[in-house]
Amino acid sequence: MSRLATVFRPGRKALLSYVTVGYPDTTATLKVVPQLVAAGADVIELGIPFSDPMADGATIQKASHQALENGVTPDTCLEVAAKLSKEVTAPLVFMTYYNPVLSYGLEKFARECRRSGIAGLIIPDLPAEEGATLEAIAARHKLDLIYLLAPTSTDARVKTVAEHSRGFIYLVSVAGVTGAREGLPPGLEPFVGRVRKAARQPLCVGFGISTPEQAAQVSRFADGVIVGSRILQLMEADVSLAKVGDFVRQLRTAIDR
Amino acid sequence: MQTEKRRIPALLPDKGGYFGDYGGRFVPETLVPALDDLAAAYQAAKADTAFWAKFEALSRDYSGRPTPLYLASGLSAQAGGADIFLKREDLAHTGAHKINNALGQGLLARRLGKRRIIAETGAGQHGVATAAVCAMLGLDCVIYMGEEDVRRQALNVFRIRLMGAEVRPVSSGSRTLKDAINEAIRDWVTNVGDSHYLLGSAVGPHPYPLMVRDFQSVIGKETRKQIMVKTGRLPDYIVACVGGGSNAIGIFHPFLEDKTVRLVGVEAAGGGIKSGRHAASLSAGRMGVLHGARSYLLQDSAGQISETHSISAGLDYPGVGPEHSYLKDSGRAKYVAVSDNEALEGFKLLSHIEGIIPALEPSHAIFYASKLAGSLKRGEVIVVNLSGRGDKDMDIVTKALGVKI
Numbered sequence: 001m002s003r004l005a006t007v008f009r010p011g012r013k014a015l016l017s018y019v020t021v022g023y024p025d026t027t028a029t030l031k032v033v034p035q036l037v038a039a040g041a042d043v044i045e046l047g048i049p050f051s052d053p054m055a056d057g058a059t060i061q062k063a064s065h066q067a068l069e070n071g072v073t074p075d076t077c078l079e080v081a082a083k084l085s086k087e088v089t090a091p092l093v094f095m096t097y098y099n100p101v102l103s104y105g106l107e108k109f110a111r112e113c114r115r116s117g118i119a120g121l122i123i124p125d126l127p128a129e130e131g132a133t134l135e136a137i138a139a140r141h142k143l144d145l146i147y148l149l150a151p152t153s154t155d156a157r158v159k160t161v162a163e164h165s166r167g168f169i170y171l172v173s174v175a176g177v178t179g180a181r182e183g184l185p186p187g188l189e190p191f192v193g194r195v196r197k198a199a200r201q202p203l204c205v206g207f208g209i210s211t212p213e214q215a216a217q218v219s220r221f222a223d224g225v226i227v228g229s230r231i232l233q234l235m236e237a238d239v240s241l242a243k244v245g246d247f248v249r250q251l252r253t254a255i256d257r
Numbered sequence: 258m259q260t261e262k263r264r265i266p267a268l269l270p271d272k273g274g275y276f277g278d279y280g281g282r283f284v285p286e287t288l289v290p291a292l293d294d295l296a297a298a299y300q301a302a303k304a305d306t307a308f309w310a311k312f313e314a315l316s317r318d319y320s321g322r323p324t325p326l327y328l329a330s331g332l333s334a335q336a337g338g339a340d341i342f343l344k345r346e347d348l349a350h351t352g353a354h355k356i357n358n359a360l361g362q363g364l365l366a367r368r369l370g371k372r373r374i375i376a377e378t379g380a381g382q383h384g385v386a387t388a389a390v391c392a393m394l395g396l397d398c399v400i401y402m403g404e405e406d407v408r409r410q411a412l413n414v415f416r417i418r419l420m421g422a423e424v425r426p427v428s429s430g431s432r433t434l435k436d437a438i439n440e441a442i443r444d445w446v447t448n449v450g451d452s453h454y455l456l457g458s459a460v461g462p463h464p465y466p467l468m469v470r471d472f473q474s475v476i477g478k479e480t481r482k483q484i485m486v487k488t489g490r491l492p493d494y495i496v497a498c499v500g501g502g503s504n505a506i507g508i509f510h511p512f513l514e515d516k517t518v519r520l521v522g523v524e525a526a527g528g529g530i531k532s533g534r535h536a537a538s539l540s541a542g543r544m545g546v547l548h549g550a551r552s553y554l555l556q557d558s559a560g561q562i563s564e565t566h567s568i569s570a571g572l573d574y575p576g577v578g579p580e581h582s583y584l585k586d587s588g589r590a591k592y593v594a595v596s597d598n599e600a601l602e603g604f605k606l607l608s609h610i611e612g613i614i615p616a617l618e619p620s621h622a623i624f625y626a627s628k629l630a631g632s633l634k635r636g637e638v639i640v641v642n643l644s645g646r647g648d649k650d651m652d653i654v655t656k657a658l659g660v661k662i
Contacts, residue, residue, distance in 0.1 A: 051561040052435065052547060054442045055285040061429055073559040098283055099546045103560025125283045125546070129273065150287035152449060157289065175287050176447040 002144050003091045003119040004167035007042045008202040013219040013255045015040055016204055017248060018095060018228030020047035021080050022072030023063035024236065029080055032241050036231070037088045039245045040252025044088070045122065045228070048077045048096035055097075055124040057179025059229035074104050078116045085117025093146070093167075095122040098130075106134050110141040120144035120167045128157075128164050135164060146170055151191045155198070162199035168224065169199055173207045179229045180210035189221050212254035219255035227251060266589060267513045269580070274463020274550075277586065279579035282462040284442075284549045291449045296464040298369050303471070308364065315360055316475060319393065320350040322357075324476075326483035326640070331610040332623075336630035339493070339637035344480050344508060346644045347615065353645030354476060354504045355386035355457060361472030363390035366453035373397045373452040377441040379406055379434030379500075380571035380618070381413025382645055383457030388422035398422035401440045405432040406570050413649055431564045434574050438548050458501025459578035462549030466506075466578050473507025480640055481511050488638055494629065496521045497642035498622045499592065500536065500572035502581045504644035509590060519591070521629075522581060523621045525567035526594035536565035537594040538577040539585050552579040568597035568653060569617035571645075595621040601657055603627065604647065616645035617653065 007014050017036045021029050033044050049064035049072055056064070074096075081092050094113065101109050101123065113121070120143055126134065128147050138145040144167030149158060152175055161169060171192060174185040188205070195203055205218050206226030215225045227248075234244040269276045274296075282292060302308040316322040324345045333341045346354040359376075366374060374396050378384030384400040391398035400417055404426045407414055414424050430436035438456075445454040459469040484492055495512060497505035499522035512518045527535035535541065538553045545554035547562055555563040555575040567573040584590035595603075600617055603624030608614045615623055619642065626641045633639070647654070655662055 051430065052439050054439045054548070055446065057443075065430070068561060075559075097546075099554075099556065099562070100560035102544075102546055103556060103558075124285050125549070127282065127284065127286055127289050129289075130281055130283055148286045150285070152287050152290045154290050154293075157286075161286075172285075172287060175449055177443050 002167050004043065004144055007091060008168070008223055014042040014202070014204065014224035015251055015255060016043040016045060016224055016226040017041040017231055018045040018047060018226065019231060020049055020060060020063040020067050021077045022049060022067035022070045023232060024066060025070055026072065026076060026080060028235065030083060032235060032244060033084050034088055035241055035245045036248050037090045039248035041090060041248055043091050043093060045093050045095045045226070046077060046081060048074055048094055048100055050097040050100055053097060055177055057177040057229065059180070059232050060178050063232050074100050074109070078112050081118050082116040091119035092117060093120040093122060094118055098123050098126045106137050110137045110143055113143055114141040118143065120146050122146045122170055124148055128160050131164070148172055149195055151175055151187060158195055158198045162201070165201055168202040168204050169195065170226070171195060171203055171205045171222070173205050173209065176207065178207050180233070181208035184214055184217055188218070192221050212250040215251045216254040216257060225255055265514070266584070266587065267510070269583065270463065270467055274467065276580045276583035279550070279552050279582040280463055280466060281551050282549060283546045283551065284462045285446055287446050287449060292462055292464065294369070299365060299464050299468050302365055302368055308368070311364055312361055316357065320356045320360060321348065322475065323479040324348050326480060326487065328487065329611050332607065332627060333630060335610055336627045338635060339630040339633035339639050341626055341630050342484065342492070342638065342640045343643040344476060344640060346476060346504065346642060347613070347646035351382070351386045351389050352648065353382040353386065353616065354473060354507060355383045356389065357475055357507070358457065358469050358472040358503060359383065359386035359390040359455060362453070362455045362468065363394050363396065366396065366455065367394055369453060371451060371453040373448065374455050375399050375441050375444050375452050376455040376457060377401045377434065377437035378457065379437065379573060380569065381406065381410040381417065381649060382571060384417045384424070385413050387455050387457070388417040388420040391422060392420045399444065400424050401427050401437040401444070403432040403434060403437050404428050406434065409570055409653065410649060434570070435562065442548070457503070459503040459506045459580060460501040460548055460550060460576055466550065466580055469503050470506045470510055470580060473503050474510045476504065476507040476642060477509065477511035480508055484638070484640060491515055491518050492638040492640045493633070494519045494521060494639040496523060496622045496626045496629065496639060498523045498572060498618045498644060499539065499577060499581060500525070500574050500618065501576070502578035504642050506578060506580055508642045513589065520584070520589065521625065522590055522592040523625045524592060524594045525569060525572035525621060526596040527566040529596055530594060534566040535594065536567040536573050536575065538575060539581060539592040540594045547576045550579045552582045553577050553585070568600060568657065569621070571616070571618040572621065593625060595624050599624045601654070604654065613643070614647035615643055616647045617650045619644045
C-alpha cells in the first residue's frame with residue numbers, strides 16, 4: 001500500500017510542507033524537517049534544486065540557486081532523505097524537475113529513492129502524457145508518482161490524471177508559479193469540486209498558500225494543504241528556526257479547527 | 258530505432274510532437290491545455306488557404322520576401338573551389354530571418370483571439386521582429402531579455418521600445434537567453450488566458466518546433482526555386498548556423514528528402530569545445546529535457562543546465578531544437594562547431610570581399626563554408642543561409658578587434 005495513504009484519514013486534513021534541500025544549507029534541512037514534523041506537518045516535500053525552475057516563483061528560484069551554489073546534487077538529496085527517514089515517521093516526497101531525474105537514470109533514481117525512504121515523486125514539468133515510463137518504474141519500486149492538475153485542466157485531462165496519479169493529486173491553486181500570494185484565487189473551490197467528481201485520490205492544494213487563514217479556508221474543501229515558499233522565507237528570516245516552527249503550528253491549528 | 262529511421266523525416270513530428278526520440282511536451286500542467294489549443298489552432302490554420310494567403314501577402318509586402326539568392330563570386334574565388342551562394346535573410350525586414358516566424362505566430366495569435374504577446378530574445382533580433390509584428394497587428398507586446406543581453410544589445414532594446422513593446426530585463430540565472438525563456442514561460446503560466454507565447458526558435462514544447470519550422474521553411478522553399486533557376490540543379494551542400502536552430506531547420510527542411518543535398522549545421526564553439534566555454538549542444542551535449550522538449554543539451558553530470566558562451570548572443574543557448582537532434586542521430590544532417598575567433602574571421606572576410614556585413618551568428622556558417630568550398634571541386638555548389646545582418650553586432654566586434662570608434 002502507498003505509504004502516503006496512511007496520511008489521509010477521515011476527519012483529519014493533511015499538512016504538507018516543502019523545503020528546498022540545501023537551503024540555506026544542508027545542515028538546516030536536516031534540522032528543520034524534524035521540527036516541521038513535530039509542529040504538525042504530515043508530509044515533507046524535499047525539493048531537489050534545478051538550475052532552471054520554470055514553474056517556480058522568486059522564493060524557490062532563489063533557494064534553488066543558493067542550494068546549487070552550495071554544491072547540492074541529487075545524491076546529496078538522497079543522503080539527506082536517508083538520514084531524515086530514520087528520524088521522522090512522516091512520509092518524504094521528492095519534488096524536482098525532470099532533467100535531474102532523467103540524467104540520474106530513471107531506474108537508478110527510483111531504486112535509490114526507495115532505498116532512502118522516499119515515498120513519492122512530484123515532477124511539475126512531467127505531465128501524464130510524458131510520464132508513462134517513469135510511472136511504470138516508480139510503481140515497481142513502490143514509489144507514488146504524483147501528478148498535478150491546474151484550474152486550466154480540461155475535464156478530459158482531469159480524467160487522465162485521476163487514472164494515473166498515485167498517492168494523491170496535487171492541485172495547483174492558480175494559473176501561475178509557486179510563491180506566497182495575498183488572497184486565494186476565486187474559483188478554487190469549484191475547481192476542487194470538479195476534480196473530486198472524477199478522482200478517488202486525496203486532493204491536496206498548493207501554490208500561493210502562505211497564511212493560516214488561507215490554509216483553514218482550503219482545508220474546508222480539500223484533503224491536504226501544501227505550503228512551501230512561506231516556509232523558506234521564514235527559514236531565511238530566522239536561522240534559529242523558531243519562527244518556522246511557530247508558523248507550522250499555526251497552520252496545523254488552523255486546519256484542525 | 259530501425260522503425261524510426263524508416264520514417265519519412267519530412268512528415269515528422271508525430272502526434273505527440275516527437276521527432277524520433279526527441280521533442281514532446283515537458284511543461285507544467287497549467288500550460289498543457291493552452292498547447293493543445295495552440296496545436297489545434299495551428300492545424301486548422303495550416304489547412305486554411307486564407308491564412309497562408311495572408312502570411313504570403315505580408316511576407317511579400319511587409320517583410321520583403323522573397324529574399325535574394327546571391328552568388329558570392331568574390332568569396333568563392335577566394336576559397337578556390339565550390340561556388341558559394343548566400344540566401345540573403347539579412348535583407349528581410351528587421352534584418353534577420355526571425356520576422357518569418359514572428360509574422361506567422363502573430364497572425365495565429367490574432368486567430369486565437371489573444372491580444373497580448375510574450376516573447377524572449379537573446380541577441381534582440383527575435384525581440385525586434387516580434388515588436389514589429391505586434392505594432393503592425395495592433396497587439397500588446399512584452400519582451401523578456403537577460404540583463405547581460407540588455408547590456409550587450411542596447412541598440413536592439415531601443416528599437417524594441419521604439420516600436421511600442423515593453424522590455425523586461427531578467428536578472429535570474431546566467432541572465433541570458435535561457436533565463437529569458439524561463440521568465441517568459443513563467444509569465445505565460447500566469448497569463449495563459451489572454452496571452453500567446455511567441456517563442457522565437459525551433460525549440461520548446463510541441464507544437465512550437467513544428468510551427469516555427471513551418472514558418473521558417475519559406476527560406477528553404479525559396480532557395481530551392483532560386484537555385485534551380487540559377488544553376489539548373491540542387492546544391493551539394495546547405496550550411497546554416499545553429500543555436501536553437503530555426504534558420505537552419507527553415508532552410509534544411511524542404512531538402513530533407515533530397516539525399517544528394519548534404520546539410521551542415523554550424524554550432525558555436527566559443528572559446529573552443531575543450532575550454533568548456535561554448536554553446537555546441539549537438540557536438541558536445543547529451544540528451545536531456547529543457548524548456549519543454551527532449552533534445553541534446555549542455556548539462557553537468559547532475560543534470561543541471563550548463564552556462565554557455567558564444568560571441569554571438571543568438572547562439573548562446575544550452576539546448577537545440579528537437580528536430581536537429583533527430584537529424585543528427587539519423588545522420589541526415591551533420592553538425593560541426595566554429596569558434597568565436599573563426600566566426601570573427603568569417604565576419605571580416607564577408608565584409609571585405611563582398612561588402613556584406615553579416616551578423617555574428619551566420620558568420621560561423623560563412624567561416625565553415627569558405628573552408629569547405631576550398632576542399633571541393635569547381636562547379637560544386639554550397640548555399641549558406643545568411644540569417645541576419647551585422648549592424649547589431651558592431652559594439653561586440655569593435656571590442657573583440659580592439660578598435661575604438
